[in-house]
Amino acid sequence: xxxxxxxxxxxxxxxxxxxxxxxxxxxxxxxxxxxxxxxxxxxxxxxxxxxxxxxxxxxxxxxxxxxxxxxxxxxxxxxxxxxxxxxxxxxxxxxxxxxxxxxxxxxxxxxxxxxxxxxxxxxxxxxxxxxxxxxxxxxxxxxxxxxxxxxxxxxxxxxxxxxxxxxxxxxxxxxxxxxxxxxxxxxxxxxxxxxxxxxxxxxxxxxxxxxxxxxxxxxxxxxx
Amino acid sequence: xxxxxxxxxxxxxxxxxxxxxxxxxxxxxxxxxxxxxxxxxxxxxxxxxxxxxxxxxxxxxxxxxxxxxxxxxxxxxxxxxxxxxxxxxxxxxxxxxxxxxxxxxxxxxxxxxxxxxxxxxxxxxxxxxxxxxxxxxxxxxxxxxxxxxxxxxxxxxxxxxxxxxxxxxxxxxx
Ligand SMILES: Nc1ncnc2c1ncn2[C@@H]1O[C@H](COP(=O)(O)OP(=O)(O)O)[C@@H](O)[C@H]1O
Ligand SMILES: [Mg+2]
Numbered sequence: 001x002x003x004x005x006x007x008x009x010x011x012x013x014x015x016x017x018x019x020x021x022x023x024x025x026x027x028x029x030x031x032x033x034x035x036x037x038x039x040x041x042x043x044x045x046x047x048x049x050x051x052x053x054x055x056x057x058x059x060x061x062x063x064x065x066x067x068x069x070x071x072x073x074x075x076x077x078x079x080x081x082x083x084x085x086x087x088x089x090x091x092x093x094x095x096x097x098x099x100x101x102x103x104x105x106x107x108x109x110x111x112x113x114x115x116x117x118x119x120x121x122x123x124x125x126x127x128x129x130x131x132x133x134x135x136x137x138x139x140x141x142x143x144x145x146x147x148x149x150x151x152x153x154x155x156x157x158x159x160x161x162x163x164x165x166x167x168x169x170x171x172x173x174x175x176x177x178x179x180x181x182x183x184x185x186x187x188x189x190x191x192x193x194x195x196x197x198x199x200x201x202x203x204x205x206x207x208x209x210x211x212x213x214x215x216x217x218x219x220x221x222x223x224x
Numbered sequence: 225x226x227x228x229x230x231x232x233x234x235x236x237x238x239x240x241x242x243x244x245x246x247x248x249x250x251x252x253x254x255x256x257x258x259x260x261x262x263x264x265x266x267x268x269x270x271x272x273x274x275x276x277x278x279x280x281x282x283x284x285x286x287x288x289x290x291x292x293x294x295x296x297x298x299x300x301x302x303x304x305x306x307x308x309x310x311x312x313x314x315x316x317x318x319x320x321x322x323x324x325x326x327x328x329x330x331x332x333x334x335x336x337x338x339x340x341x342x343x344x345x346x347x348x349x350x351x352x353x354x355x356x357x358x359x360x361x362x363x364x365x366x367x368x369x370x371x372x373x374x375x376x377x378x379x380x381x382x383x384x385x386x387x388x389x390x391x392x393x394x395x396x397x398x
Contacts, residue, residue: 037387180358200379201372204350211340213386218340 003028003192004160009048009058011041011215018044019055020215026160029190031183033197033206034217041215042196043164049194050083050162051075062160080109084153084191086163086182091149092137099124099133102152109156123151127181143174150182154189161186164196172201179205226320227259227267229306232276232299233327239280239294242268252326252396268293276302303327307338310345313375317342325385329393339386346379 005025011018018041026032026049034042047053049060051067060067062082067075085091092101102120107113124130127147132140140148146166153161166182167175183205186193195206203209211218234240234248242264250258271277276299280292295303307328311317321342328335350372357368385392 037383200347200350200376201354204347204354204372206351209344209347211343 001028002026003030004049004060004062004194006045006049006060007058009045009055009060011044011048011053011055017215019048019058021058022212022215022217023058024049024210024217026192026194028159029187029192030208031186031193031195031206033195033203033209034212035198035200035203035209036212038198040212042198042212044215045212045217046162046164046194046196050085050160051079080105081156082159084156084158084161086146086149086153086161086166088165088168089142089145092145092152094136094138097134097136098129098140098148101137101148102155105152105156120151120155123155123185124148126185127151128177141174142170143177146170146174146178147181150178150185154185154191157189158191160192160194162194162196165198166195167197167199167202175199175202226306227263228271228276229303230323230327231264231267232271232295232303233307233323233331235277235293235295236300236303236327236331239292241292245293252330253323271299275299303331307333308341310342313342313346313349313378317378318381321382321385325389325392326396329389329396335389335393336386339382339389343379343382343386346375346382350375350379 002025007023009019009022022041022045024032024034024045034045036042044053048055051060051062051070054068062078067078070078092098093104096104099117099120102123103113103116106116106119111119121130121133124133127150129140129144129147129151132144132148137145137148150166153163163182167178170178179202183193193206195202197203230249230253231245234245234252240248242261245268246259246261246264249264268277272279272293276296277293278296280294283290283292307324311320321339324338325335328338353368353372353375357365357372360368
C-alpha cells in the first residue's frame with residue numbers, strides 16, 4: 001500500500017533550484033534510502049515529503065491526502081501524530097533529561113506525565129540506553145544521544161519516520177548500533193522509514209534506494 | 225577485463241585495421257600496459273569467427289595488417305549487452321568499469337547509466353551482506369564488514385566518476 005508519494009517536486013532557494021522534478025513513493029512499512037552527493041537536494045526532498053517545506057511546484061500525498069491542500073494547523077497535527085523525525089544532531093532539548101525528552105511528544109499530545117515517562121522508559125530500554133534516562137543530552141555520548149533521539153521519534157508510534165543522516169556524526173561501530181536498533185524497532189512497529197544518507201553502508205540497511213542528483217531522483221532498477 | 229568487448233567498442237566508431245585498434249586502445253586504456261599485436265590479432269580472429277566483426281576489404285601486399293575490420297549488427301548488440309549488464313560486485317573492477325565508461329562516452333551512450341547500473345548491483349550486494357551480518361555471529365559480522373568496506377570503496381569511486389563524467393568526456397575526445 002502506498003503511504004506517501006511525491007510527484008515532480010520543484011523547490012528553489014533564491015536563484016538556485018534545490019529540487020527540479022524529484023519524485024518518490026513509499027509503501028507502508030518500507031525502508032527507503034535517499035542517497036546522493038552533498039547539495040543534491042536530499043534534505044530538501046525529505047523536508048517536502050514531511051510537510052516541513054512547501055514545494056514551489058509538484059505535490060506530496062500522504063494516504064491519498066494532498067499535503068498542500070491542508071491548512072497549516074492540520075499539517076502540523078499530521079507531523080505530530082503520524083510522523084517521527086531523527087536528525088544528525090541537536091534535536092534534543094538540552095535542559096530536559098533524556099527520559100523527559102523522549103516523553104515530550106506524548107506530553108504535548110496530552111498524555112499524563114507518569115504514563116508518558118513510563119512509555120518513554122520502555123523505548124529507552126529497547127534502544128539500550130535506559131542507563132542515561134536521568135542524564136541530560138549533553139552528558140551522553142554521540143551514539144547514546146542518537147539512540148535517545150530515535151526513541152523520541154518512535155514513542156508516538158508514527159507511521160513514517162524521517163531520518164536525515166542519523167549516523168552522520170558517529171563512528172562506524174556506533175553508527176551500526178544506531179542503525180540496527182533503529183531499524184529493528186521500526187520494523188517491529190511496521191513504521192516506514194525515509195532515510196537520507198550519503199553513506200553506502202548506512203543505505204545498505206534499507207530495502208531499496210533512490211538516488212538524487214541535481215534535484216532529480218533517479219530510480220535505478222535492481223540488477224539481480 | 226574483456227579485450228574483445230573493448231575492441232568491438234572501438235570499432236563502433238568506424239572500421240579499422242588491427243594497427244588502428246591497437247593505437248586507439250593504447251591511447252585510451254593502455255597507459256601502463258600497451259597491447260601486443262599478437263593479442264589484437266588473436267582477439268580479432270575470434271570476433272570474426274563469432275560473427276561479431278567482418279572483413280571490410282583486404283589490401284594488397286603481405287603481413288597481418290592488410291585486413292580492415294568492421295563491427296557487425298551482432299557485434300553492436302554484444303557491446304550493448306555488455307555495457308548494460310553490471311559486473312559481479314567484487315573488488316578491483318576499476319579496469320573493466322573504466323573501460324566501459326570510456327567506451328560508453330566514445331559511442332555516445334549514457335555513461336551515467338553504466339555507472340548507475342553498477343552502483344545498484346553493488347548496493348544490492350551490500351544489502352545482502354548487511355542482512356547476513358545482522359543475523360550472524362561475530363565471525364560473520366567481521367567477514368561481512370570486510371567485504372562491505374571494500375564494496376563501499378568501489379561505490380565511492382563510482383560516485384566520484386559520475387561527478388566527473390563531463391570532464392572525462394572532454395578528455396576522451398567527445
Ligand atoms: N534554507 C536554504 N536556503 C538557501 N539554500 C538552501 C537552503 N536549503 C538548501 N539550500 C540549497 O539547496 C541545495 C540542496 O540542498 P540540500 O537539500 O540540503 O542538499 P543535501 O541534503 O543533498 O546535501 C543546495 O545547493 C543548498 O545550498
Ligand atoms: Mg542534507
